[in-house]
Amino acid sequence: MLGLVKPMPQPTEETPRARNHRASEGHVEIQNVSITFGKGSKQHTAVTETSLDIPPGEFVCILGPSGCGKSTLLNSVAGYVTPTTGSVTIDGEEIKSPGPDRGMVFQQYSLFPWKTVKENVAFGPNILGRGKTVADSTAQTFIEMVGLAKFANRYPAELSGGMQQRVGIARALANYPRVLLMDEPFGALDSQTRLMMQESLLKIWTEFGITVLFVTHDIDEAVFLGDRVLVMSAGPGKIIADIKIDLPRPRSPDIALDDDFMRLKKLCHDKIRAESLKAFEQQNA
Amino acid sequence: MAAQGAIIEMPKSGNLDPSQEARGDGEETTAQGLQPASAESSDHPGNTDQPAETAKSFQLANLLQSEHLVRWSIRIAALAVGVLAWHWATTANLNFYINFENVPEPLKVWNAFVAQISGTEFYIHILVSMQRIIIGYAFAVAIGIGLGLIMGRSKLANDILMPYIEILRPIPAVAWIPLAILMWPTEEASIIYITFLGALFPIILNTMHGVEQTPEVLIRAARSLGARQTQIFRHVVLPAALPSIATGLAVGMGVSWFSLLAGEIISGQYGIGYFTWNAYSLINYPDIVVGMLCIGLLGTGSTYAVRLATRPFLKWQEKAR
Known part of the structure; x- marks a missing residue:
């Protein structure tokens, strides 16, 4: 147990070893999932007939316009939404409800405002009965990892938006989840802060080797972060493209100027545009 | 005397303490109020930038x-x-629609006040009133927060209880007096009941409102971190509702004074409301004003005491400003 708690930030150490340590966990399988809300005439299908296989340790971005059902799909992995048909499993276990094996980072600031940074991050381990000592040291480790050691005893309201989201990531990771689920986590941040956050998220992911499902509507963000970008279209939501992002890692923001990056970005862009046009024509038909 | 014995073993006697303090110090209470808060925050481990901020602060x-x-x-x-x-x-014996001819002048009121506080009876009136407040309010706090939490969480409980609250809430304390006297075995119990009712509704409604206002995303976050229903309630719903509960407690304290006074004016042999009304019957006009001002001070002081008592739980909110 303690062995797991400790192996954190070793900046000199290179990526592969750390990445492998839990590469056997976090295999997400989505099979023929459809998600329908409401009944009768108000029925609305958010996700239709979607299947996905995400191997352990992969960083997958789900890209699509608002209202395309990408958050709903993510919520089905989180366990907030039960698929109407089909199944979602992690390492073969069917997901029935939210649980600490899946860390969740939300778009809105979701820290407990009455708890300090440290209490927020220690919340998971405390709730799971790890004991105060372990919870505190785990919290400390993760707060250091996201670079907020100085702010451990501050309340969320005293932090900037970017700092709050870093605490959110630390809190989600403190339970040592198998999968990190992120629902447009940087959507509310200004673009400079967002770039910094993307970079530090990649660093954390490299150290952790955890499976990440990252929902975004920002093409640059998806291409910069992901091993794979799944493009979703609306009405009803389905995955229309599965694009492998074979850009080298570690990636720095400069990569956005590379031809390969541009090519992949254009590919995503074209897919989305084709879909949007189709949807637009349907609406105006 | 039964009244005095009861005060000592009051269930929520914690309230008594700060209220006396607040009343005693008058103006200086704000400065005092700040002290416990700052003392606690320095208790907090690792306030790293304390020294840097001292000069500034x-x-x-x-x-x-x-x-x-x-x-x-x-x-x-x-x-x-x-x-x-x-x-x-x-x-000037101003009589311009409103008649000031029989209103005692400030100096007479002051003299009457000095005379009252050098006697003992005045204190008995105050203590009896405060005892009624404390008992009635304590029940209102326990039942009000309890019902409010349940009603905020359960639609069924809300549907069952809300009609009663909607009908009973607008009934003023005075209107309850006849029935309260008929219902309760002693006059004392009926006055306390009226006091209790006054505080009850603001506490229930504010608590309920606070629970309902809990941001959904916080509940979802807690669930994904592994919290079960009871833990969510304890760590998320309750703290989220606290600011609203604190407001309910302060408002409830004020209303319980209104209600108490109504009860005491109509019946009872002691209490500051009785004192005020009795002064009128005895044509002792300065004492009417002494009683009124005393009620005002007690009401303000006890409301302030409630705010002071709830402040440590709302420390995080002050940081947000």
């Missing part, structure tokens, strides 16, 4: 103090103007 304190001084001077001056106007209206 010292300057700030000076500035605040001078601003404080000005504001308090204005407040005191405003009161003084009121007293002067009162003095003028009574000595």
Whole structure:
């Protein structure tokens, strides 16, 4: 147990070893999932007939316009939404409800405002009965990892938006989840802060080797972060493209100027545009 | 005397303490109120940037103090103007639709006040009133927060209880008096019941509102971190509702004084409301005003005491400003 708690930030150490340590966990399988809300005439299908296989340790971005059902799909992995048909499993276990094996980072600031940074991050381990000592040291480790050691005893309201989201990531990771689920986590941040956050998220992911499902509507963000970008279209939501992002890692923001990056970005862009046009024509038909 | 014995073993006697403190110190209470909060935050482990901020906060304190001084001077001056106007209206026997001829002048009221506080009976009136408040309020706090939490969480409980609350809430304390006297075995119990009712509704409604206002995303976050229903309630719903509960408690305290006074004026042999009404019957006009002002001070003091008592739980909210 303690062995797991400790192996954190070793900046000199290179990526592969750390990445492998839990590469056997976090295999997400989505099979023929459809998600329908409401009944009768108000029925609305958010996700239709979607299947996905995400191997352990992969960083997958789900890209699509608002209202395309990408958050709903993510919520089905989180366990907030039960698929109407089909199944979602992690390492073969069917997901029935939210649980600490899946860390969740939300778009809105979701820290407990009455708890300090440290209490927020220690919340998971405390709730799971790890004991105060372990919870505190785990919290400390993760707060250091996201670079907020100085702010451990501050309340969320005293932090900037970017700092709050870093605490959110630390809190989600403190339970040592198998999968990190992120629902447009940087959507509310200004673009400079967002770039910094993307970079530090990649660093954390490299150290952790955890499976990440990252929902975004920002093409640059998806291409910069992901091993794979799944493009979703609306009405009803389905995955229309599965694009492998074979850009080298570690990636720095400069990569956005590379031809390969541009090519992949254009590919995503074209897919989305084709879909949007189709949807637009349907609406105006 | 039964009344005095009961005060000592009051269930929520914690309330008694700060309220006395607040009343005793008058103006200085704000300065005092700040102290416990700051003492606690320095208790907090690892307030790393404390030394750096001390110099700044010292300057700030000076500035605040001078601003404080000005504001308090204005407040005191405003009161003084009121007293002067009162003095003028009574000595000039102003009778312009409103009749000031029988209104005692400020100096007479002051003399009556001094006479009252040098006797013992006045204190018995105050203690009896406070005892009723404390008992009635304690029940209102326990039942009000309990019902409010349940109603905020359960639609069924809300549907069952809300109709009663909607119908009973607008009924003023005075309207309850006849039925309360018929229902309860003693007059004392009926007065306490009326006091209890006054505090109950604001506490229930504010608690319920606070629970309903809990941001959904926080509940979802807690669930994904592994919290079960009871833990969510304890760590998320309750703290989220606390600011609203604190408001309910303060409002409830004020309303319980209204209600108490109504009860005491109509019946009872002791209590500050009885004292006030009795002064009228005895044509002792200065004492009417003494009683009224005393009620005002007690009401304000106890409401302030409630705010002071709830403040430590809302520390995180102050940081948000």
